[in-house]
Amino acid sequence: MNQGQLITLEGIDGAGKSTQLTWIKEFLQRRGITVITTREPGGTSLGEELRAILLDNNLTIHPETETLLMFAARREHLDKVILPALERGDWVVSDRFTDASFAYQGGGRQVKKIKLEVLEQWIQGRMQPDLTLYFDVPVELGRQRIGAINSTDRFEKEQGDFFNRVRAVYLQRAHEFPDRIYRIDASQSFNEVQAAIRRILETTLFSEPNA
Ligand SMILES: Nc1ncnc2c1ncn2[C@@H]1O[C@H](COP(=O)(O)OP(=O)(O)OP(=O)(O)O)[C@@H](O)[C@H]1O
Numbered sequence: 756m757n758q759g760q761l762i763t764l765e766g767i768d769g770a771g772k773s774t775q776l777t778w779i780k781e782f783l784q785r786r787g788i789t790v791i792t793t794r795e796p797g798g799t800s801l802g803e804e805l806r807a808i809l810l811d812n813n814l815t816i817h818p819e820t821e822t823l824l825m826f827a828a829r830r831e832h833l834d835k836v837i838l839p840a841l842e843r844g845d846w847v848v849s850d851r852f853t854d855a856s857f858a859y860q861g862g863g864r865q866v867k868k869i870k871l872e873v874l875e876q877w878i879q880g881r882m883q884p885d886l887t888l889y890f891d892v893p894v895e896l897g898r899q900r901i902g903a904i905n906s907t908d909r910f911e912k913e914q915g916d917f918f919n920r921v922r923a924v925y926l927q928r929a930h931e932f933p934d935r936i937y938r939i940d941a942s943q944s945f946n947e948v949q950a951a952i953r954r955i956l957e958t959t960l961f962s963e964p965n966a
């Protein structure tokens with residue numbers, strides 16, 4: 756049996772990832788693929804409990820504690836959801852994964868990159884997503900889109916400077932890992948973003964060799 760594929764969606768808050776998640780799932784299902792969708796932090800019982808703590812607006816959490824909790828949730832997620840699915844041959848689409856830790860904890864909170872790399876190596880070894888779709892929007896647009904929602908969590912309430920640092924790390928990683936991370940201009944209309952996703956999926960995951 757073929758190993759499944761892990762696709763991750765990344766971007767600053769309000770970029771439009773979650774909006775496209777179901778469409779991506781259905782696009783893959785139409786090709787006969789069994790797909791599970793999930794999210795980080797979260798995706799397991801413990802992960803969802805950690806998510807509630809991490810997003811709680813009433814808590815003050817040290818940046819390194821926040822980092823460790825993100826990776827703790829990820830360890831559970833890999834063990835209980837992602838790796839078993841990939842081993843069954845199912846595909847996994849995750850709303851965020853480790854790039855978010857580099858962007859938010861590394862960029863936003865300014866936790867040293869080497870500490871994140873050590874945790875990444877510890878938790879994942881050499882394992883990486885097969886494909887990462889990075890939804891890129893200017894910080895102001897992301898904030899406007901979140902503003903339309905009405906509730907803000909512990910990250911969403913951060914100021915523009917924080918999100919500028921988060922976005923800068925995402926852009927830097929897209930540059931550093933061009934074979935894995937594809938930047939999508941997510942400031943476009945819903946249909947244009949969807950068309951861009953379709954093109955990337957078709958050229959990266961479904962292109963016929965020698966066709
Ligand atoms: N291409 C688009 N054009 C206009 N509005 C959009 C677009 N994509 C998403 N939105 C709207 O922006 C808001 C945020 O979208 P969404 O929840 O998908 O973002 P997200 O990246 O998942 O954010 P978060 O990480 O904070 O959950 C929603 O109200 C959604 O309807």
Ligand SMILES: Cc1cn([C@H]2C[C@H](O)[C@@H](COP(=O)(O)O)O2)c(=O)[nH]c1=O
Nearest residue numbers: 768795796825851852855856859860910
């Ligand atoms: C995986 C991960 C997530 N975050 C942050 C990014 C978001 O602000 C929240 C999750 O909320 P969403 O509405 O589901 O996007 O968590 C982070 O800081 N570090 C991470 O590793």
